[in-house]
Amino acid sequence: MRKFIVLVLVAFLACLTVQAACAAGPEWEFDRDHSSFFFEIKHIYYATRGYFEDFAGTVRFDPENLENSTIDIVIKTKSVTTQLSKRDRHVRSSDFLDVRRYPQMRFQSGRIRSVKGSTYEVEGRLTIKDVTQNVVVPFTFYGVRENPFNRKQLVAGFDARFTIDRLKFNVGSGKYYEMGIIGKDVDILISWEMLRNA
Numbered sequence: 001m002r003k004f005i006v007l008v009l010v011a012f013l014a015c016l017t018v019q020a021a022c023a024a025g026p027e028w029e030f031d032r033d034h035s036s037f038f039f040e041i042k043h044i045y046y047a048t049r050g051y052f053e054d055f056a057g058t059v060r061f062d063p064e065n066l067e068n069s070t071i072d073i074v075i076k077t078k079s080v081t082t083q084l085s086k087r088d089r090h091v092r093s094s095d096f097l098d099v100r101r102y103p104q105m106r107f108q109s110g111r112i113r114s115v116k117g118s119t120y121e122v123e124g125r126l127t128i129k130d131v132t133q134n135v136v137v138p139f140t141f142y143g144v145r146e147n148p149f150n151r152k153q154l155v156a157g158f159d160a161r162f163t164i165d166r167l168k169f170n171v172g173s174g175k176y177y178e179m180g181i182i183g184k185d186v187d188i189l190i191s192w193e194m195l196r197n198a
Contacts, residue, residue, distance in 0.1 A: 025062035025069040028156055028194035030055075035192040037075060041166070042183035048087070054079035059194060061156070063114070063141060071109040071122060077102060096171050102129045107137075118142065128169035137162050139190070146198065154198050160190040 038051045057073035077099040080091050092099045109124040118140050126135045142157035167174050167184045176182040 025060035025065050026196055028059045028061060028196050030057075030059075031155070031193040031195050035194070036190075038189040038191070040187045040189075041185070044181060048082060050080060050082035050088075050091075052076070052079045053081060059192075061112075061141070061158075061194075063120075066112045066114065066120075069109075069112050071107065071112070071124065073107045075105050077105055095173075095176075096166075098129065105129075107135075110134075126164070126169075128171060131169045133168065135162070135164070147195065152198050154196050156192075156194040156196075158190070158192040158194065161188070163187050 036051050037055060038049065040047050040049045042048070052075045054076035055073060057071070059071050059073075061069045061071070077097045078092060080088060080097065080099075082088055082091065091097055094101075105126075105128045107124055107126050109122050112120060112122045114120055115138070120139055120141055122137050122139060124135060124137070125132050137160050139158055139160035142159070144154050144156045147153040147155045163185050165184050166172055166186050167177065171186075172182070172184075174184075177184045
């Protein structure tokens with residue numbers, strides 16, 4: 001009898017697992033050559049631009065199943081680059097990202113909703129250094145098409161643009177901002193091509 005009950009429980013849990021997998025949106029993989037996390041911040045008058053080279057995550061998105069769509073992204077802070085090694089070392093230092101103490105930043109989605117047409121919003125928790133805040137990120141979903149280089153593969157396109165106050169995430173003490181050297185607002189552009197099997 002006990003063995004029968006155990007078998008029933010195992011079968012029940014297996015069914016739940018299958019149902020959960022089916023309910024979730026399809027999982028997409030990053031096209032590493034065509035996906036980037038860019039940022040821009042003012043240095044007095046100059047627009048300093050950079051990006052992060054090392055990132056990973058899980059993206060499940062289906063515009064017809066937003067309730068079960070999720071985005072979970074981790075970025076390695078040490079991978080920041082602004083095309084100037086001296087500046088990169090300063091950004092990685094304890095003056096800003098402090099990459100030795102905080103090797104990664106993370107975004108975990110909550111609700112994703114449709115706004116209008118191809119525009120969506122994702123609410124989630126953004127963690128940078130020792131601060132986690134709720135943010136709303138608007139993004140554009142360009143749709144899905146067959147990969148011209150591989151007919152067995154689908155390509156999806158996403159863009160997001162938003163701004164954060166770096167000082168609210170303890171990225172800097174505010175000293176350079178008060179001196180009028182480095183701005184506090186960071187403009188972020190996320191551009192992704194995502195792939196999955198057709």
